[in-house]
Amino acid sequence: MMINNQLNYVRIFDTTLRDGEQSPGATLTSPEKLEIARALARIGVDVIEAGFPTASPDDLEAVRRIAIEVGQSSGPDGELPIICGLARASKGDIDKAWEAVRHAPKPRIHTFLATSEIHMKHKLRLDPEEVVDRVVEMVAYARSFCEDVEFSPEDAGRSDPKFLYVVLEEAIKAGATTLNIPDTVGYTTPDEFGALIAGIIENVPGIENVIVSTHCHDDLGLATANTLAGIRAGARQVEVTVNGIGERAGNTSLEEIVMGLRTRRPLLNIDTGIDTTQLTRISRMVSTYTGILVPPNKAIVGANAFAHEAGIHQDGMLKHQSTYEIMLPETVGLSQSNLVLGKHSGRHAFKVRLNELGYDLNQDDLDRAFVRFKALADKKKAITDADLEALLTDELYQPRQIFSLDGLQVTCGTMGMPTATVRLKEEGGKIHVHAAVGEGPVDAAYKAIDAIAKVANTLLEFSVHAVTEGIDAQGEVTVRIQPQDGDSVTHAQRNGGLPRTYGGYGADTDIIVASVKAYLTAINRLLTSEINSSEAQDLTRVNAVTKA
């Protein structure tokens, strides 16, 4: 059975920026999406699903920028990534997807339509015949723009296989080059999903000329096993997300599939193009930007995944590492040397370590980061890689600073009224000072900021964790806010919009200072997005005029 010219190569299709970003609260800003897309290209992902351009003008613009800026960035094997945009089976969605991805050297349009009885009846309200007609029409329409067209029969896991074969055959005839089989609700077992893929490969005429792909969800904890079963049955593309994020229980996680195939290569005989030594770093980046924590017991990228990292004296382990380890920590880029820099480390040592961690800063960013590093080293004896990453995230990936923190003074405790005085500098230099009382010091400080920035919002999430061990550790704060009268974005799979939310991140040895920084980041993102959003709408209008 001939699937493709590279029989033993599985394409990694990453949908962190599309299905992953649909996780409640995971909303990313455009600069964050660009950074993640760059990291995905660097790690060797074959296809980057950059977003759902119809969702909002902001989303279209983010996919367009990724197509332009990341479409040119070759991976470890020298190949350029395919930049993919999602579209429902409608001309409007496909137009927007093409508008967004067409600037990439390797663009792809991915369109989908549900084929399960429950979805056709309750969501689409279409007969099976109408579904086939719509698929044919829309795949052909996408193909009129783009040579690389992917089609997904949504909820394939609960669709009638016979009907599915018909839909897929027609999609191939209409020009689809990849057929993706989603277990949309995470309902199948590995045997069932493997059989579904095998049935498709056996029964769909023309299937030998296209790539078959899997898209699994983890509602029953079986996404990784189902995806591997799909590969064994002949799938040669897998749709995954970093850290397995995504709606509900999330998608198949990139790192588990890549390391499963690698660790069990003699059994499975399948390769990917992924540079595994960057897995830990991209996992941290996605966790930081989305605010979705990775639990310590997460396979491959959890803090405890490698036994000897716990810093515990383990005699058995030291004697023979493979007694309890099936992978070497170095393989996933987990650095052995945790303790790296201190008070007396110079600019050169600092720069070298940053390069080793994969950061390549320009002189300006390096100077700013070094100043922060020296300030931190004054407060904290041992600066670890985790400290450096927290510092860089806090320093470099900031939105436009519409308001910046100029001073903070807080009193709290059990005996009085928690009070915060905040001094903010507005763009242009204007200074604002406000004092407020709250239920706690964070509440008080946030109220003071609200009084100055005047952006009505709800705090959806607030979390703090220590970057490293020790009482002098930096605190990392992640917040997420939702404006009261904010934009909403169009959801790919459901009717109706979702309110947009904004995340913020701050790090400091004082957790109240870190909390204020995180909140200001979120507020600045919200304000910047409101400005960009009106600009993007203007731009869309200009483009429409030019095209016409």
Place this chain on the structure above:
Amino acid sequence: MMINNQLNYVRIFDTTLRDGEQSPGATLTSPEKLEIARALARIGVDVIEAGFPTASPDDLEAVRRIAIEVGQSSGPDGELPIICGLARASKGDIDKAWEAVRHAPKPRIHTFLATSEIHMKHKLRLDPEEVVDRVVEMVAYARSFCEDVEFSPEDAGRSDPKFLYVVLEEAIKAGATTLNIPDTVGYTTPDEFGALIAGIIENVPGIENVIVSTHCHDDLGLATANTLAGIRAGARQVEVTVNGIGERAGNTSLEEIVMGLRTRRPLLNIDTGIDTTQLTRISRMVSTYTGILVPPNKAIVGANAFAHEAGIHQDGMLKHQSTYEIMLPETVGLSQSNLVLGKHSGRHAFKVRLNELGYDLNQDDLDRAFVRFKALADKKKAITDADLEALLTDELYQPRQIFSLDGLQVTCGTMGMPTATVRLKEEGGKIHVHAAVGEGPVDAAYKAIDAIAKVANTLLEFSVHAVTEGIDAQGEVTVRIQPQDGDSVTHAQRNGGLPRTYGGYGADTDIIVASVKAYLTAINRLLTSEINSSEAQDLTRVNAVTKA
């Protein structure tokens, strides 16, 4: 093929208190272990592995108390749980395990010895023949005390199947009643693990008279799929942990297996005795006590696992729930009504809601909790179930209060030196006041506490998260400390000891107050454990004398 009289019933063997507690940083105190064991009995777990009694006198005592107190608590089907203690294949370990479990109406001794070449050679330094002899001798020795004996060939997943069959046959002859097959390093795929179980059932003489069990780890993200494959091949016991905690990437998670079997019952035709409506609550309890967070995208028990819980307007979902949901949230005990109580709620409404959540407090505890509730309702408009659980955890599950917080005053911010003044009341009534300067307000407060309590320790973990949405939310703080000259515990599978650590938990609308409460809880646990530990050693000595 006859496995047991109940062909379609799989026994749930929970090892949260043994393998789960071996997770770095998950150390539980004896009262916490008792609470979790009670919850496990209530949910209908068939076998509770309560600990590894050889680890330390504290661990033995915890298993003994569970045997006495929880061994009598029947589950939803009226059955008493089996209380199991782990023992290496040595007389000393088996003596201690029996000493701990013998008070239970249904005791079990679980002993194990590695059978893979790599473990026999590098860890045990035994020939295969010596391994067989040791297994026979120790299973028979365990059987001389106890009718219910489980044997595990450690690292079975990497053992030579032919040798495994011999070991298992001899273990059955020596009296083992359950044979547990561990994939100790999480290396196998579902096909391999299913074939391993099928091979054992086909090739081991006498296997029809014992229960075959699975024990899978999640290093490649395949634990749930491997366990289901084991069940389909004939295993009728599965070893699992709540939230899938455990060493490295953890064990198979209880909730995934139970809900997988239930959701796909027509396909798999297997039942368990678990009351699924308590899954959410036990997941939260284990997360709170171990300090191991459940990520939002965790299957079954993650905050996002059920789409409609996100509080987002979802048109498609409302039209027909099963479009995107394969389980109903009520099935796992996720309460639909999130907003329950407010400022004007009376004692009766409070008590009724607590009962609905599964808490049955005595009058004293209820009075204390109600006072806390009223104080919280003054600060926070809407009190949710999550608030109530945070409040009860903070109020009820406290260690002996060797030091309690009597007052706290904190100043911090960007402009000066973070300073905390702490007033603690010692048992007996003595008041201590100390002020300290730190790198941040938490650091300052902890330094002040250290100056009073004089317990040298390292802060291993510190995390805060908001209990609910909104700027007036309570902060929940979890800390973990390690004393500088603390006890160590014997590790079941490795040579050499592990240092003991202590966790603390605090909740307050002021996160600095919550941080101080959490730290004091950990310090009180450490001090209490040092007192108990010397008492337990005295007790062991007394028992030894009595026995002799």
